[in-house]
Structure formats: C-alpha cells, structure tokens
Amino acid sequence: MTESLAGLRPVLLTVDDDPSISRAVARDLRRRYGEHHRVVRAESGEQALEALREITLRGDQVAVLLADYRMPGMTGIEFLEQAMDLFPAARRVLLTAYADTGAAIEAINVVDLDHYLLKPWDPPEEKLYPVVDALLDAWRTSDRTPVTETRVVGHRWSARSHEVRDFLARNQIAYRWCLADEPEGRRLLDAAGADGLRLPVVVPPGGDALVAPSDAELAERVGLSTVPSSDFYDVVVIGGGPAGLGAAVYAASEGLRTVLVERTATGGQAGQSSRIENYLGFPDGVSGSQLTDRARRQATRFGAEVLTTRDAVGLSAHGSARSVRFADGSQLHAHSVILATGVSYRQLRAPGLDELTSKGVFYGSALTEAASCAEQDVYVVGGANSAGQAAVYFARSAKSVTMLVRGTSLEASMSHYLIQQIAAQPNITVRTSTEVVCAHGEDHLERLELRDLRSGEVELVDSSWLFVFIGASPHTDWLDGVVARDDAGFVLAGPDLVVDGKRPQGWVPERDPYHLETSLPGVFVAGDARAESVKRVASAVGDGAMAVSLVHRYLEKP
Incomplete structure (x- = not known):
C-alpha cells in the first residue's frame, strides 16, 4: 500500500487484487474527490483490514469502502463483513463482473450492501461518480460518530474487567483491551495516575481516566444516552x-x-x-x-x-x-x-461456580472472550439453539469444544440446521446425559468435575472456559x-x-x-x-x- 494514513480527511478505501484495476479505481477517485478526501488503496482483504485498523487507531473516519468481489484468500463480501465491525457507518460498494451480479445481490443481506458496481465503470462521470456522490451525501447525513478508541486496563481474570468489556462491546463502543501487567497497560496506568489496585481503569478518547467506573458513569463518558429528553x-x-x-x-x-x-x-x-x-x-x-x-x-x-x-x-x-x-x-x-x-440464563448450581463467575465461568456467549479461547479447550453447557450457536462459533478458533447436555440427545431442543453444523465440526464433541457437579480454581477456572447421569461416574477435566446456556x-x-x-x-x-x-x-x-x-x-x-x-x-x-x-x-x- 503506497498511501500515507496520516491526515484528517474522510477516507475512501478501495481494495482489488488486480494492481491495474486497483490503481485505476484509486486514480478516478482521487481525480474527483482527492481535494477533500483521502484515497487509500489496498491489493488484498487482509491488507485493507490492516489499513482500517491503523485508521481506527488514528481516530479518522472512513466514508466509503469499494471492494472487488473476486479476491483470493478473502472475498469482497468477507472483507466488507469484517470491515463493518470497524466502521459500521461506512458506505459499502462491491465491484463485480457481469457474471457476479448474483453474488452482489446476496451481499445486500450479508453486509447491508449500499451498491454494486459493474466493471468496467467507464466513463466514471456516468457510472462511478454519481454513485459515490450519493453515498457520500448519505454518509454525511448519517449517524457517523467518529470511531474512537477507548482503552480498558485490567486483569485477565477480573470479573469487573470482563463486565466493562462486555458492556462496551454490546453497546458497539470500540475499545482496546490492555493487561495491567504488560508494558502498555502499565504505561496507561502511570499516565492516568492510577495505582493499579483499583481496576479496571477506562481511558476514553480525549478525557480523564475512569477508575473502576459504574456502568452509568461509563455510559455517560463514552457518549451513550442515559437521560430522557422529556418526562x-x-x-x-x-x-x-x-x-x-x-x-x-x-x-x-x-x-x-x-x-x-x-x-x-x-x-x-x-x-x-x-x-x-x-x-x-x-x-x-x-x-x-x-x-x-x-x-x-x-x-x-x-x-x-x-x-x-x-x-x-x-x-x-x-x-x-x-x-x-x-x-x-x-x-x-x-x-x-x-x-x-x-x-x-439460569445460574448453574454447583460448588465453585458462583465464585468463578466471569473468571472463566460465563453465562451467555461472552463473545468478548472468544479471542482468549483460541487453541484452548472450551466447555459449553446446554442443548438448545443458543448453546449450539456458541459451540459452532467457538469451534472456529478453539482447540476443542465440548457440549455438556443433560438430555439424551439434541433433537428435542435444537434446530436441525444447527445439529447438522455441529456434526460437521470435527473439534466439537457432544456429551449427552452429562452434568457439571463442581468447579475448581484459585483466581480463575482450572478444572471441572463432570458426572455421567447414566453410570454415575465422575470425571475431572482441565479447562479454563465454561459457557452456560441452561433455560431462562x-x-x-x-x-x-x-x-x-x-x-x-x-x-x-x-x-x-x-x-x-x-x-x-x-x-x-x-x-x-x-x-x-x-x-x-x-x-x-x-x-x-x-x-x-x-x-x-x-x-x-x-x-x-x-x-x-x-x-x-x-x-x-x-
């Protein structure tokens, strides 16, 4: 990628694995919009995502994303789907050949596509610029609060640190997680004048640090509405x-x-x-x-x-x-x-679980912890759709996922499509007629005791991750x-x-x-x-x- 990421102008990002097309799109965009916008060019989905991450760290805004559909390694649809998490307000365009219009229509549902553009787009004055003009007008009038970085400093197995991260993630607030015992975390604590004894510390962009904030304090500082305009x-x-x-x-x-x-x-x-x-x-x-x-x-x-x-x-x-x-x-x-x-979700009643809640034991999917589960052994309790969806999701990165189901099968409580997906995942194991009877660990979950309801036999397994979905x-x-x-x-x-x-x-x-x-x-x-x-x-x-x-x-x- 040749463009500098410095500057405050809204970004138009184009990605195409064909260098000649990539340069042509960037050239046409620069000719019309270069005075007031910054054009960033990438030649792969991964390269484009890396550019977006850098833009996020700088606090800049992305107005339009133009992605080629056919790219090796990551299609344009897959790129746009991941880019939505970084810049949800950016307008999305898929560049397609005539034969790929079916894929473009599919993308309308998958990534909330704004437009698909057939190649070639010559002359741009007729086929490219009117589309981009309309998308920029829509972007300017939309809710496009700048994607800014809130930083959270805490301990990995702190229950309150998990709750704060979960609160921010569920409210669509971009944040970066920093461990208190790592260099960046220590630097932020020093800059905030925090002693590290009361965690988490939340550092909103352009504001004073919050030490162990309540949800209400956090919501107010990150721009969420908490006060009604009328009574x-x-x-x-x-x-x-x-x-x-x-x-x-x-x-x-x-x-x-x-x-x-x-x-x-x-x-x-x-x-x-x-x-x-x-x-x-x-x-x-x-x-x-x-x-x-x-x-x-x-x-x-x-x-x-x-x-x-x-x-x-x-x-x-x-x-x-x-x-x-x-x-x-x-x-x-x-x-x-x-x-x-x-x-x-109802609480799972077994010794040790209450003390380890949010310290390896989670109720619900806790997607904020998914990255930490990579190459780990994960256990999921429950046999309904929520448990199945979580198991399939964690299976993407976890070493293994074991579903613990009290019933004798999944058929009575789970949708057929999910049962098929679970069966197709080689790293998911379903253990029916099984329950958790105890959890062990000091500052976080370390081991689980599982009982086979048919034989009564109890087994001790090592795991730091338990996700519970049992009734409501x-x-x-x-x-x-x-x-x-x-x-x-x-x-x-x-x-x-x-x-x-x-x-x-x-x-x-x-x-x-x-x-x-x-x-x-x-x-x-x-x-x-x-x-x-x-x-x-x-x-x-x-x-x-x-x-x-x-x-x-x-x-x-x-």
Whole structure:
C-alpha cells in the first residue's frame, strides 16, 4: 500500500487484487474527490483490514469502502463483513463482473450492501461518480460518530474487567483491551495516575481516566444516552431485545413519542448470538450484534429515544398515566408501557461456580472472550439453539469444544440446521446425559468435575472456559403485585387473564384485556417475558409490532 494514513480527511478505501484495476479505481477517485478526501488503496482483504485498523487507531473516519468481489484468500463480501465491525457507518460498494451480479445481490443481506458496481465503470462521470456522490451525501447525513478508541486496563481474570468489556462491546463502543501487567497497560496506568489496585481503569478518547467506573458513569463518558429528553411519552418500552426494538421501531415510525430503556445494552440474548441463521430475510445468517445495531439505528432514525443503564424497579398507575420508577429514584411517565424485559440464563448450581463467575465461568456467549479461547479447550453447557450457536462459533478458533447436555440427545431442543453444523465440526464433541457437579480454581477456572447421569461416574477435566446456556428466567420480579404472573414469573396477558368469563381482579375497563395487555390496563407485554410465548427472534419482533397496534387501540379507547 503506497498511501500515507496520516491526515484528517474522510477516507475512501478501495481494495482489488488486480494492481491495474486497483490503481485505476484509486486514480478516478482521487481525480474527483482527492481535494477533500483521502484515497487509500489496498491489493488484498487482509491488507485493507490492516489499513482500517491503523485508521481506527488514528481516530479518522472512513466514508466509503469499494471492494472487488473476486479476491483470493478473502472475498469482497468477507472483507466488507469484517470491515463493518470497524466502521459500521461506512458506505459499502462491491465491484463485480457481469457474471457476479448474483453474488452482489446476496451481499445486500450479508453486509447491508449500499451498491454494486459493474466493471468496467467507464466513463466514471456516468457510472462511478454519481454513485459515490450519493453515498457520500448519505454518509454525511448519517449517524457517523467518529470511531474512537477507548482503552480498558485490567486483569485477565477480573470479573469487573470482563463486565466493562462486555458492556462496551454490546453497546458497539470500540475499545482496546490492555493487561495491567504488560508494558502498555502499565504505561496507561502511570499516565492516568492510577495505582493499579483499583481496576479496571477506562481511558476514553480525549478525557480523564475512569477508575473502576459504574456502568452509568461509563455510559455517560463514552457518549451513550442515559437521560430522557422529556418526562412524558406516548409509550415507554422497557427492555431492548428484539421485542423491545421491534416495538420502538413500529411505535416511533407511526408517530408515537417513544422511549426505550435498557439496563445494559440493546439486543438482549439475541444481541449476544454469534450467528442467527433462521431469521427471515437473512439467508446467509446475521450476527446478533449486526441485527441489533440495524434495529437500534432504525428506531432512532424514526425518532425513538434509546436510553441505557436504566434499571426499572417499579410500575404504577396514576389516573390515565403509567409511571416507571428506576433504581436511581427517577421516573418516566407515559400513556402506555410495553414490557419487553426478556429473560436471562439460569445460574448453574454447583460448588465453585458462583465464585468463578466471569473468571472463566460465563453465562451467555461472552463473545468478548472468544479471542482468549483460541487453541484452548472450551466447555459449553446446554442443548438448545443458543448453546449450539456458541459451540459452532467457538469451534472456529478453539482447540476443542465440548457440549455438556443433560438430555439424551439434541433433537428435542435444537434446530436441525444447527445439529447438522455441529456434526460437521470435527473439534466439537457432544456429551449427552452429562452434568457439571463442581468447579475448581484459585483466581480463575482450572478444572471441572463432570458426572455421567447414566453410570454415575465422575470425571475431572482441565479447562479454563465454561459457557452456560441452561433455560431462562424472566426479569419480572420488580412487577410482583402490579401485574399478574404465572408460577414461573412470566407475565400473563390477554385471554389468559379471563378465567371462566371473569376479568382479572381490579380490572376497570368495560372490555376484556387486549391480546398482549396485562392485568394493568395500558401496560402490554411482548417477547420472552410473556407467558407461553415462542422463544424465537421473529416471534419476539412480531410481539413488539402487535403490542404497538394494541397501544393505538388503547389510546383511542382506554
């Protein structure tokens, strides 16, 4: 690569393995845009990714990516998919031959492609420049907060260090992880005036260091919204998983004053999935983080507010208003509320696990730890789709992945396509009728005791990595005594509230509850927190959309 990466002008990056084409594209781009943009040229996907990493470290912005489809080692689609993680706001163009237009159409789903450009593009005044002009206009008006570097300094097996990294990753905040006992980590601690006793230390770009920050402090400093612009809305959505995001998109797009509040980060369990392959409209699959990012951007584009680090602890009615109280004592008021609080993985009850949580024992996929698992032996507990997706993901880099399943097979709880993928991975082993009975380790997980439920035999295995996906519990304890719930804590709604023709106790309206309406009129439930709901992304999104239509009906006739 011949171009310098220095400078502050937005970057136009082109990558093509044919040097003559690469030079021609760069030449045409420079001729039209060189005065106000920096053109960077690469001749392979890996070279282009390295350039993007350098650009990231410098805090510069990338406006447009143009990648050739047919490149050895890494196709243009594969490059653009990885580049999205570094510069999600950059506009994406695939350079194709006429015979590859099918691949370009496929890329629309895989990498949210903005345009595909047929080669040759002569004359550029007719075929290249109008396309790039339109993409630059769209980029300038989009949410393109500069990709800046937040640095996190901590210990490898620190639970709080893991939580901070997970918080940043799930909120799509670029960061670099530095170990406190390595030279760069020590240099940052010295520069921040930190003694290294209280970790992690977070160094935001252009700001003072944060020592052992809370999530709320961290959110404020990295630019996440935590304070609402108003104290009264048409609808407050509690929870930012697929159901909550779906509700926010539909409510805001239909003109309702909408605010979505989330405890940690949008996406819920789905947002932590490495790959969702059975969601409608994505034939090649989509990562949970990509799907979440698109949905969040879609909601905010329609005018919804998205607030993080807001932990709902109370719900009440005051005349026609519904009030949500948060852990910090603040409140939001609205005409209606949609409960989309989702569920969390149940804790695995065995000696040693509680003490080692986030120190080698993780609940959920913990994708922030994936790089550390390279060439390691990883154990995954669970037999449903989330466990299967995690196993396939970790198998890409881990030495081995062992799935521990209490049941006798995967067929009863896992989608067929995932079972096939697992069977095709030579480094994944499925051990059925097996449970974890104990975990051992000093400052981190070192060994596991496994019991064969058929023979009763106990085996001790070495491992520093255990990821647990065993059932789910709803986040509804804070609603006790406010809305009706079943014995497991899931919220009852609609027809389930009418028993033998009798409406729920305290019900005032002269009508039955609407389909997703709870026992408190004007409060609706969507997604996994609803009793008898289908635990799938598509059904959660559908619940969110349906809840908005019922909110309209409620607002017209309470």
